[in-house]
Each structure stands twice: as structure tokens, then as C-alpha cells.
Amino acid sequence: MTEISPLSMRDQEFIAVLRSRAGQGKSKTAKSHKLGIATVKEVFRSVYQPRTEQEYEPKALLSSLNRLKERGAVRWAGRDDGENIALPLTILVYRQPEPKEESLPLPPLVETLSWLADQWPRLKPRHQAVYTAVNEWMLNHPEPAPAPLCERALEIFGKRKFTQWFPEPEKAFRSFSFSPYFSDRAKTGELLNVRESQPPLLTERYFGGSQESGYASMGCGNILMVVENHTTCWSMAESLEGVGHGLKHLAWGIGKSFVRSIASIRPKHEVGGIRYFGDVDASGLAIPVGANARAGESGLPEVEPAVELYDALFTLGTALPGKEKPVSGIQAEKLAAWLPEQHRERALGLLMSGERLAQEWVGLRHLQSTQAWHADLR
DSSP states (O other): OOOOOOOOHHHHHHHHHHHHHHHTTSOSSOSEEEEEHHHHHHHHHHHHOOSOOSTHHHHHHHHHHHHHHHTTSEEOOSOBOOSSSOOBSEEEEEOOOOOOOOOOOOOOOOGGGTTHHHHGGGSOHHHHHHHHHHHHHHHHOSSOOOEEHHHHHHHHHOSGGGTTTOSSGGGGGGSOOOTTTTTOHHHHHHHHTEEOOOSOOOOSSSGGGOTTSOEEEOOSSSEEEEESSHHHHHHHHHHHTTOOOOEEEEEEOTGGGHHHHGGGOOGGGOOOEEEEEOOBSHHHHHHHHHHHHHHHHTTOOOEEEOHHHHHHHHHHOOOEEOSSOOOOHHHHHHHHTTSOHHHHHHHHHHHHHTEEBOGGGSOHHHHHHOOGGGGGGO
16 A cells, blocks of 8 residues: 655645635534635645746646545545646535544542443543543542532542643533443432532522522621622532621622623612622633623622632632633733732733633632631621
């Protein structure tokens, strides 16, 4: 069998531009896209920059296309242009093949997962990554305290070596389902000592009783505490049970919704102060910044950072690459300025590098182990 030599740099650039032009405005999941010969010629000239557009260009172009065809990058059939050196009227340009994932080595297994040894070679690399992370966590936490699923997922997958599979590790258990454990919610909960943490049950005592509002009454104080994600909101509610505090309302902000819903606060709700706690990334900081601006327009108290909770997040959290793009220095300064001064410099670094701190790092175990964060409720 004749060995096919690697493509030259020009040929590699040629197919890269063809793929870009063929895919513009089209499905990202289709295996191939059509491209007319006029566009193919335009791309060819821009990449190879031939010295003449006369009789030799069709021959050079056809040679280039044949090299790409040999490697399965393009294909054509049907009508040609009828010239002496016939060129296809259209070609099919195939997407860049996905890189093949390499199998992960079998780690030393805890007894509970010892059955994996026989199945390991047949597992997909993504599944191997899941079991590697879970096994490593089980080795380091033989008797773990109970935690909500998102917080447990962050403990397990919140390491740089797993970010290629789980860019938002706190959501890892939402993104796969396979047996024998993780397709069964009950088995997963038992294996990982997970506590159920549903979104908060809402009451009719606040914001007109909308079951979509995300607000629940807590006590007789005058502070409204808004939390970006429902797991942390649930953990805070659990930790405050039976504890004296000055919190009037605990609110699940439902992500970006808080920027709009803050305008529904009325004098009758007797909110004397608003605290906020969320992720430290561009969107997580844009929420309180936007809500604070709307609060000013509506004559409401400022939206202030929950200082002790952010202190805990910057202390306990592991910064990881996020899904959001890095932001400019000007935008980063605008967002970080809302945070307590002692955290602004580090926040700037995270924002401009595209990294993040997920608020679930401040989990149930920490919230129940200290009352320092109760200062945010007064």
C-alpha cells in the first residue's frame, strides 16, 4: 500500500479556508457542505497566489483538490465545467475530524469500584475520566459528609485535569448518564453520599406569590439575600435552620433574572438592605452590577456584595478555566469594582484570563461549620 505523505503547509491552509467558507451560516453538525467552483478558485488564488491566471491554474487547482480528495477532506461527482482540464462545478468539503481521545490509564481502584478493572479497556475516554475522578475522590474521602449533588460534583471534578471533559464541573452529573451507577439516581446518591437539594419552595408572602419568582420568606429582619444558583441557596437555607439571624428573605436569583426582578420590590416588602452572592466570572458579576444599576433607578437600597461569603469563596475555591471568553481590562475593572476591595485584583486576573470561581465551593459543610458569614445577614 502506498503511504500518503502529509499535506504541505499551503495545502493545509487551503483546506482550512475551504472549510471556513463552506461552513459559513450553515449547520455546525453537518459532516460536509457544498462549495461552488467559483469560490474554490477564489480561495485557491488567495492561498497559493499563482503568478498567472492562464492555462496552468486549472491544472494546479485540480492537483491540489486531488491531494485533498486522497485524504478524504473533499469529494465531488457529477457535472464539470467542460474545459480541457475539467474542474467540478461543486465540491463537498468535509468538516475537520474530531481528534481521537486517548484512553486513560487504569488507576488503583477503591474496593467499591474494583469491578472496573475488567471493563476499563472497553470504556470511552470520557467515561474513564468520570470514574478516574470519582475513584480519586473516594480514595481521599472514605467517609464524606453529605452534600448536594452540584457541590459534590465540584469536589470531584473541580480540577484542571478534568476541565476538558467538564468545563463547568459543578454541573458534571447533569451531562452524562451511564450504568451501572450513574444512570441510577438512587445508586449515585448512595455512592457519593448526596443530599437532595431541589430549588427552594416558594411562598406567597413575597413578590405577589409568583411560583416563578424564586423568593422565600425567612425571618423577621429586613435583609434580602439573593443567591445566583439554587444549590447554594438551598445550602444556606439548611444552614440557617434554627439559627437566629437578621434575614427577612432568602432569594434564588435564577441567574440573570435578578437584573429584572429586582424592580418588583415595593415598600410593603420592608427590604432595608440587599446582599448578593454568586459566581466570580463575567456573567456572575454582571448580574449584581446590572441589578444595582436598576435598584438605583427604582429608589431601592444598593445591591451589596455578601462580604464574608466572597471571602470564603476566594479562600476555599479553586479557579478553573470557564466557558466564557476573557474580557477586556476596562470591562474587568467595571465588574470587579463591585466586589469588596480586597478581592478586586484577583478578580481582575480571573476575568481577563477567562477563569472563574463557582460559588458552590462555599458549600453546605462550610456554611454549617461557621457563623462568620452570618455577618452578611445583618
